Each structure stands twice: as structure tokens, then as C-alpha cells.
Amino acid sequence: MRRAPLMVPLLAMAFSLTTVCAHAQTVRDAVTESLSQRLFPSLDALERNPAALDALQDRPGVAAMLRARLDRRAACGADLGCVTQAMLWTDGEAQILAAAMPGKGADDGAAAQAAREIAGVNIILRTYGLGQVPPYPQIDGAGTIDPQESRARLQAAAWLSQTGRAGSVQALDPSVEFALALLDGSDRIDAIGFEPLQSGLNAPAMKRAKSLDWTRFRYSAMIVTGVGPEVEGMPLSPFGKYHLRLAAQRFAAGDVPFLIVSGGRAHPRATRFTEAEEMRRALIERYGIPADAIVIEPYARHTTTNLRNATRLLMAMGAPLAKDALIVCNPGQSAAIESPQFVTRNARELGYQPGTVGRRLSPTELEFRPSPLSARVDPRDPLDP
Template sequence: MKKYLPLIILLFAFIKTNAQYSGALPSYKLVSGNDWAKAKNYYLLTLLQQDAEAAKLLKADAGLAKLTADKIALLKSSLAECKDALCLPAKLKFTDDEINTVAERLAALCKPGSALDKLIKTHIIPSGTYFQFQTLAPAQLLEKAWRQDAAAINHTIAVYAEGAKPNYPQIDSISYNVKKRGYYTLMYDCSAEVNETVNARSLFFEPSLKGALTYLEVNERMQAGDYEPMATTVNKPAADKVKLTKWANYPYTHIVVPGAGPDDPNTPFSGEGMLRCKSAARAYFAGKAPFVVVSGGAVHPFKTKYNEAVEMKKYMIAKLHVPASVIIIEPHARHTTTNLRNDARIAFRYGISFSKPGLIVTDKYQNDFIMNMDKRCLQELGYLPYKLGKRLSDTELEFYPLVNSLQIDLDEPMDP
């Protein structure tokens, strides 16, 4: 019995962890297909492209094959018939009937032991990317994930081709004036590009997916893929160090510093960001936590070329002498809600302990805001990505990251 004891302990730990996180596993590695913007926005569709058996099953289905043929025919006819710029991207969006038809076919094809069933159990559930649906049966989870990805594609096309308002118009709007005469040429060329890359053997969603990604690219809005895969590149020294960390030696697992973008497009780093970094550096050197997560994307001002997290890291190393090997960049967040959500994702995937709190270090105004941010998180994300602890001072606030933060956000294509 003694010789089996280590295995029993290991199995118990696995079961406990699996239950605690509703099947999401810290060890799971996202499948990118070398396109991180696509994978992070539309993970189910990325997996369906990458999994040969699942793709084969879908291509063999008569109903889905007809949908592919109809969508390609509509795309081709739009190039000949659309005389208005917005007519072209509209043809690439999914209709409600198409979404419902696909949902029915996927549920029917997701039989126990099928390629789709295996995909759900070996990728979708462990990834946590559709965490809100984790407790559903595989066929139901697949249907929900499909509906989410379809809605995400339609949202991307609406904002970055049709000019609909994004959640934050001042920083995330389309780059073009859709009413200008020359915009028709751009939309025609985008549809022509999609037409060149799809054929009768394409998966049913690929024309629309290719369209959404093309619109993001021509708007220079592929930021979701920036710096990925971070754990093996820009964050590798710290990610490797996490595995060796003795958490009992510190009161907090890590310090998270939300970014503050400048107003001037030629200024890489704001004074407010510098002051937040100074507060965080003091907390680090006081031994409060072994890691510092600097969080913020290329946000302010509109289409800035500077990234908040990257500039914060540079400043902390060069001016504050914080070791580079303890700084983790989170370079995608576009507002305070996702500073904390994205931090939770990194903590989970890098193996930072969830059993004790992290420490938010920022200015008084932002901590006041975070203390009352629950309603905004529920409105914009649909859940709380954290549980707040004690307010230690004007600049320091305890928090516990939550695993439901892994859920993809369908209407934030630059930071899903």
C-alpha cells in the first residue's frame, strides 16, 4: 500500500484541483495555430481548424457543406452586385438562421466518443476559455461556444468594417470614415482577399472568420496577439521562476500595477504611470511579493504605438532597479476591469498560487474606483474576475484572482 501512496496523493490533488477550477487546468497550453489574435478571440473555431478529425467530421456533414457553398456563393455575388461599401461586409456576417442551423448540426454531431466530444473534453474544458458553460454536457457546451464565436465574429465585422461603436469609442473605433467614397474600394478588396482564400473544402465558418480577421488587420487592430506566446518569450524568466517560488515566504503572491497612458501620442509613458511604478517598487523591495505584474495595452491616445506594460517594465528596470526576472508584462488590458481579469489569467496559467492574495498597487483614485468596480465588471464581463480583500492604504489593496477570468470576452477583439 505504501508504494501506491504517492500516486494516490497525486491523483487526489489532481481531482481536487480539477473540481476547484471546474475542469480548467493550469497546465493546459492554448493551441494558437500561429495566429494568437484568432485563437484568443475565436478559440473553438481555431481548434476546429487545427483538429484534423473534427474538421473531417464537419466537412462530411451535408448540412454544413451546403452552408459553406451558400456562403461562398454569396461572397462571390457580393463582389459583382454590391455597389455600397457596407453591403460587402454585411454578406460575411452570420445570420440568425445560419447560427441556429450550425448549432443544431454541431449538437447532433457531438455524440459520445466523437471527435467533437473529445475536443470538448481535451481542449475546451481544460482551457477554461468558455468557463461560463463548463458545467454543461459536451453537446450543449459546444453549441454555446459556437454561438459565442459567431457573435464575436459578427461584432468584429460590425465595428471594424461597418463602423459600429465599440465599447470604448475614443480608443477602439474603426480607423476609417465609412462614408468616404474610397472606403468602397477597401471593402471590395477585403472581400476579394477572402474570396481568394476559401473554396468548397473550407469549413463552414471560414469565410466569415477570414473576413473578421482581415478587417482587424487593415485597421491595425491585431493587438490581442502582441507579444504572444509570452510565457516562453517576454515573460519566460519570471514564468520559470514561479515554479521555484516558496509562497510561504511572502504575504502576497504578486503585485499588480495597472497602467496609465499619456495624452500625447509622442510620449511613451505618463507621469501617473511612473508614480504607480514607484509605489510598486517600494512594495517589492519591502518583500511583500516575489513578482510584479505590470498591466496595460497600447491604449491611450487613439492608436498609440506605445504599450503601457512594456514602458512600465522599462522604467522599473532602468530607473527603479527592480530585477527584470521578477517583472511580468500583461500587455493587452484596455481598462481597469481587464487589468485585473488579465492578471488572473496570467496567475492561473503561470502557476501563481490562488490560495493567498495578490496586491494591487496604484494611486488613490484608481483604488477608490476598484473598490466600487463590481457593477461595471458584471455589466461588461458578466462576472467578477476578483474578490477584494483589505484596503491597506491609499495605494495598496488586497485581492484574490478568480478562475472564471479565463472566459473569452466576445465584444473586445483587441483584448478578448
């Protein structure tokens, strides 16, 4: 059914976008709260530290910058496209806020983490608000939508950005809430689909990892990369099934305690299947692999993030990062992972190497030394930060 034309007057811009009703601050939105914490941990933490937030807002450079942003939005009046454009952070504004951010941040500091989060806000605004084509349009973004639907999503995001939510950073700037509302309105809250990741299907393996003697095994884990199907309604691709046969055969050697199956809900767009879930099911049902030996990584949509996210899980399991893991996949993908082009791609898309590819053991097996740099949260990919 097509939505009826918007009949509600465009009142969203009739008052300041930083105006939030006092009583509404007590209202919690569990989905938006979880998404905010996942995508924007340093910005989100400000609301739980009122003293730090007040100090940040009171800094002369920050206060003037935030006032200029407010004036820019107000000048748009009821023009939703203009307001969305005005929500974007300029390079100068981002630098001012990032430099003033308190706390330790990620391994490269609070300013660097804040800069990534602000860049993530901009990417969401451009992709889901202004219609910019994402880097991987076949699986990212909102897809092709009717202009009327696009306008409705912008209007809803504008209203939501000025409607109070407990735990938000609306008091600092409404752009974060606006970005979160755009993702929610587009049904692209992929980033929190399996949180907390250490529970649910991963609970048996996580429990076993706590008491595991890692020295008994040659490798910390086997990383089984995904190869998403391109056919609607297909749970696993033919290559994916080949990966599972390889993984089961290799697991039988007994020198790997866990299989980390990595693959999100990506191919084809809007598929109902999460590749890692389907891989886990097949390993248990077809090959008899114990559930407490399988860890799902259900977010990755690229080979780069297969390795990054698997490393994050190894860290959560308490695995020694000084111990090699094993990458198992088809010969073509394995060769690509070993190539200089993959190093370049990691640098371009992640900003670092998620680990070091080591010895080749066979056409389908590579050793891999994971890197703690993989812990960096990066909402520039808002579906898998």
C-alpha cells in the first residue's frame, strides 16, 4: 500500500533542533540506545558523564562552533533537504569537537575515535538522508525508494532528533540522533542484530573458552570466511558449502579448538538469511561439529571484516593474540587474502591491517596472526562498525 501524501504541516523546524522537552529525557528507546552505543561509543558516553558534557560545551571554540551549527540549521526553515545538509559536520567543526573530546578513546586516542564517529554521522546523513550512493550499493544503503518515502523518512528523523530520549547526546548536537533515526527509518539497524554477541548462539563456545587450555592447540581458531549467495531464498552459496566441507575436514585434525564462521545478512540485498547462522547449522547437522566448538560472526559483509570481526571475537574469548589462527576458504579467496592488493584494501577500508597473513599450508589454508587494532569501532560502515 502506498503511503498517503504527508498532510502534517512541516513544524519540525519551527523551533531549535536542540530543544528537547525536559520530561522526555526520561524516555528510553532500547533499540536506538543500543544502536547509539554500538556506533558512537565515545559520543554516546558523554550523556552518562554530565560534568564532561558541560565542560565540553563550555569550551570557547566548541561553544562557538555549536552555535554556528545551530544557526545554520535554523536558517533552513522547513526545508528538509537543507536541514539534512546543515546537519553535516565540516572538517573544521569535526576537528574542533574531536580535539576537545575527553577520555582515552581507542588505541589511537580519544580524538581519533571521535573523528571516526563524526565521519560516521556524515556518511549516514549522506547515504540515508541525501541519497549518496554507498561504496557497495548492491548490499549497502537504503536501496531505491520513492521520493515521497524519502521525504517521510527525513521528516520523521527531524522530529525524532528533537524529541527527547534518555541517554542521547541531543543536548550537544542533534545530528547523531538524526543519523540514528535515518538508519532506523530505513530498517538498517544491522549493527545490533545479534547483540550481545557473546550470548545466544555463542554462549556454549564462550563458556568453554573461559576454561580452555590454549597451549594444547596449535591454532587459536579456524576462521571460515563467508561467500554470500546471490540467489534470492538461498541460505548458503555453493562456495559456502565447500568452505564448510573444508572446515569440517580440517577440524578433525584436532589442533584447532574453535571454528569462527563469518558472514552477515548481506547477499542478496534484504535476504532473511544470516550466513554465519546457516554455516553453524550446517556444521552441526551435516558434520556433527559440537555447538560449543562453533562461534558465529554474523556481521561481516566483506573479506576484510571477516578477519577483523573474527579477531574481535578471539579477543572476547580470551584467546592469546600471539597465537596464530587459521584461515580456511576456497583457493581463489585464499589467494586474494594473501595478495598485496588485500593489504592495500585493508589500509583503504579499515585504516589498518586486522592481522598478518602468514604461511600458506595448502591452496585453501593460511596462517593468520590477529592484531588488537581490530578492536577500533568505526561507524563509517554503519551496518558493521
